[in-house]
Amino acid sequence: MTAPLTPPPHEPPPHDAWPPADGPEGPAPHDGLYAAYGQDGPGIKAELREGAVVAVVVTVAGLLLGLLWWWLAPHVPLIGEQTATSWTVYLEDSEGEQAIGVDGTFTLLGLAFGAVSALGVFLWRRRGGVPLAVGLGVGALLAALVAWRLGSWLGPTTDVIAHAKAVGKGVVFTAPLKLGTKGALLAAPFAGLLVHLGLTALFGPREPDPYQQDSVPTDGYGAPLP
Numbered sequence: 001m002t003a004p005l006t007p008p009p010h011e012p013p014p015h016d017a018w019p020p021a022d023g024p025e026g027p028a029p030h031d032g033l034y035a036a037y038g039q040d041g042p043g044i045k046a047e048l049r050e051g052a053v054v055a056v057v058v059t060v061a062g063l064l065l066g067l068l069w070w071w072l073a074p075h076v077p078l079i080g081e082q083t084a085t086s087w088t089v090y091l092e093d094s095e096g097e098q099a100i101g102v103d104g105t106f107t108l109l110g111l112a113f114g115a116v117s118a119l120g121v122f123l124w125r126r127r128g129g130v131p132l133a134v135g136l137g138v139g140a141l142l143a144a145l146v147a148w149r150l151g152s153w154l155g156p157t158t159d160v161i162a163h164a165k166a167v168g169k170g171v172v173f174t175a176p177l178k179l180g181t182k183g184a185l186l187a188a189p190f191a192g193l194l195v196h197l198g199l200t201a202l203f204g205p206r207e208p209d210p211y212q213q214d215s216v217p218t219d220g221y222g223a224p225l226p
Contacts, residue, residue: 051131062143066150080164114191
């Protein structure tokens with residue numbers, strides 16, 4: 001008869017290939033996944049408040065954009081002629097590009113306004129986030145609308161027939177300040193979101209990798225060494 005094959009009593013039991021489960025004290029300190037997700041952010045309520053503040057401030061800044069458009073936009077010359085029964089108003093220079101220049105000026109100012117707004121938002125918070133981006137985009141769009149309405153209000157009257165009658169037959173006067181292409185209103189939010197995204201990608205804080213664990217020395221079975 002042969003004795004059963006049993007390990008010597010002094011031989012320690014083999015280690016498990018997987019590390020032990022978390023105990024009542026929570027995850028082990030070397031758990032990189034827990035360390036990444038355990039960091040508290042600013043909070044969704046704080047981010048929503050910041051986004052709302054950005055939207056309001058950028059919208060109010062649209063007053064400056066409107067003043068600049070009214071000041072820098074080229075004047076479109078009109079002339080009025082009186083017929084037997086009515087007045088006719090037409091462009092003094094039918095081949096002039098002043099009307100295109102009005103839209104171009106608003107578009108360029110909108111692009112610059114959006115870029116400057118994005119830079120200001122990034123310097124204020126120095127990070128990205130959906131609420132900040134939404135607040136910037138909405139604020140820039142509202143600012144463009146405010147600038148459009150303000151510039152039109154500050155410009156000449158929109159009643160060109162009454163204006164032609166007031167200045168007289170054959171006298172050149174300035175056309176109302178208006179946008180021929182409403183797509184120019186999207187220049188400011190487009191530039192703002194693009195610049196803010198670029199600044200955040202280049203200079204914003206990096207998110208920790210939740211799957212990257214801290215380097216802890218382990219034995220041959222994967223258990224951490226003391």
